[in-house]
Amino acid sequence: MSLANGRHYLAIPGPSVMPDRVLQAMHRPAPNIYTGQLVDMVAGLVPDLRTVARTTQNVAMYIANGHGAWEAALTNTLSRGDRILVLGTGRFCLGWGEMAAAMGIDCQIIDFGQRSDIDMSRVAEALAADREHRIRAVLAVQVDTSTSVKNDIEGIRRTLDAVDHPALLFADCIACLACDEFHMDDWGVDVMVTGSQKGLMTPPGMGFVFFSDKADQARARADLVTPYWDWRPRANPAEFYRYFNGTAPTHHLYGLRVALDMIVHEEGLENVWHRHAVLARAVWAALEVWGQAGPVRPNIADRNTRSHSVTTVNFGPGNGKRMRDWMTANAGVTLGIPLGGVEGPGGNADDFLRIGHMGHVNTHMVLGVLASLQAGMTALGIPHGATGLEAAMKVIAEG
Template sequence: MTLANGRPYLAIPGPSVMPEEVLRAMHRGAPNIYEGALPDMVAGLVPDLRAVARTSGHVAIYIANGHGAWEAALANTVAPGARVLVPATGRFGHGWAEIAQGLGIEAEVIDHGKRAPVDVSRLAETLAADRAHTIKAVLATHVDTSTSIRNDIAALRAAIDEAGHPALLMADCIASLACDRFEMDTWGVDVMVAASQKGLMVPPGLGFVFFSDKAAAARAALPRVSRYWDWAPRADPQMFYQYFGGTAPTHHLYGLRAALDMIGAEGMEAIWSRHATLARAVWAACERWGADGPLELNVADPALRSHAVTALRIGAPHGTRLRDWVAREAGVTLGIGLSMAEPGSAEWHGFFRFGHMGHVNAHMILGLLGSVEAGMRALDIPFGRGALDAAAEVVAGGCPAPSVQPAKTASTGRRGASAASLDG
């Protein structure tokens, strides 16, 4: 007998849970991709995407995952042989650096390990030493999905400005967009990359690059950009197909329209508040469990933790045993400990992650935590008591009232919510 029969819960940090509204919107026949309802709908997506990113800048949509968005951002701004600076706080910082190297770009990585945020002073020192301004961009990860570290992007902008350095500031918001607060224009970000399968609640397959006028000028100065990655026609298309470099990802677009409508109805401030409260519930439970057992939050300081994903250390072989039990007996899939140890090694089995991004609410998180505690009981993994009480207390306190801020953009799409309504 198993208690896992029924609807499963994918509690990994992407792909995230897809709302029924998104799935229903995608469940239809193929549309006309040349004229009519689909082109009209897509024109309305752009201002709504800007509102989620808090920018009045440009938006390019790619049929790609986050890795594709990484490459698109670099292909449009940095020439082969040039130099970028990558302050890495986990696997995905290194991943972006590897994409750069594959394009013939020199990527200088400042490795901060797996438990610490970006050291702004180290970044400032490197920029100050670059008197010839050979560094063309700083590639920063807002939230690294592997470690759950959340970096202070505004502080990086301040360090670049204080050094008087012209480098572009690029932010990877693949894990954080529509989960953790992100203010592209206010924080001075030149390029931001995101993808559809996390906070935007759409299946994997869409990559997004948001860019400023300064980044557009860097693109204009390049001698060439590959036809597919070139963001200029995508951001200012003369024909519908130029949005996507060919045939549109039709059903993903229908899903995205539904997701943006849901985001607009809730409001960005409320979304950020919901994610913050549910993350605090997760942390409260984990801290109680760890008080009398091997479980440990990867990031000690709550101010540095993502509100979208929580990386955990529990020691081998408990991580894999717990994931297997919870999936088999409770129908809940937990995330692997990605890049926290060498795959296949004994240590690799000592980590796991919770994804709490996008379409999540209180009963999902409380059910997740209850299932994990049941697994630790069944497997005789030591843990401290009172975790579920602590999580319930956070939930009972509710979300703080959103502090509504003025919209950064005021344009309205032809279908769906306006930028103002998305702003909260």
């Protein structure tokens, strides 16, 4: 007997659950890749992608995962020996910096650790100390998927402007575009990277680089530009074939078309943000009540700096792994493993798990996960405040 039999729920922080309509749109024979329906459809994706990023500027599409988008952002703007400032708040920004270092870029790293967001005073200090303006770009992740922290991207722009520093601002929104609020133009972001597989509800395999006109000027002097990753032909193709520098990712594009219809034209981006905010608050409410009488702690203490798309949780000694195993075996739910040293020095990764609540996710999915977690804690004898689920339901009821 297994209570897990039934529809399985992959509640990891990406790839996220895809709408059946997205899957169905991809279930078709390959189209002509030179003329016809596909060509018209791709041109129509661009304005909707811009809407999701809140920009009127440029977007280049790649057949790549997030790492590919990272590399594209770096190659198009920087030269070997250029200095960048990397603002680490978990695995991902540090990983982007490691990639840059491997490409011959000089990385100045400020590591804010595993439990908190970017401290702007330290950023201001580093920028002010750079009197010769050697720092060409500041790299930050809006939501670091390992720690589940949310950084204030607009605050970094304000900090750059306050010290009159000309560096470009790069934001990784791979884990949070179309989940957490983001305004590329209003926040003065020069380069934003994202992927298809999280808030955009499409299979992994497409990467997007949005770039400002100012970032495009930097491309003129960048010596890392390579023909394949060059964003210019992709953002402004003379012929359709150049959008992807070769054969288009045909089926991803059909899926993405439907996903963007759902986000931009049906639900509306503000409503999508609101849905993610309410569902995230429901998760936090349950965790906070459970923690009143037991070991459960959200990794990020301050609600204002928590992501709306993923929550990293410390369940107490060894309990992260025990709970993940119990959920798979008894609830048909797969939760995320801890990533990138979130446990910190001397900590234990088995204490942690991550709950993905991004993309095509709704009340019954989130409450199902929370109710199953509460049942799991009871089954495993993990002490917890008894009314966590009620607290989550109250958040949902209030909308």
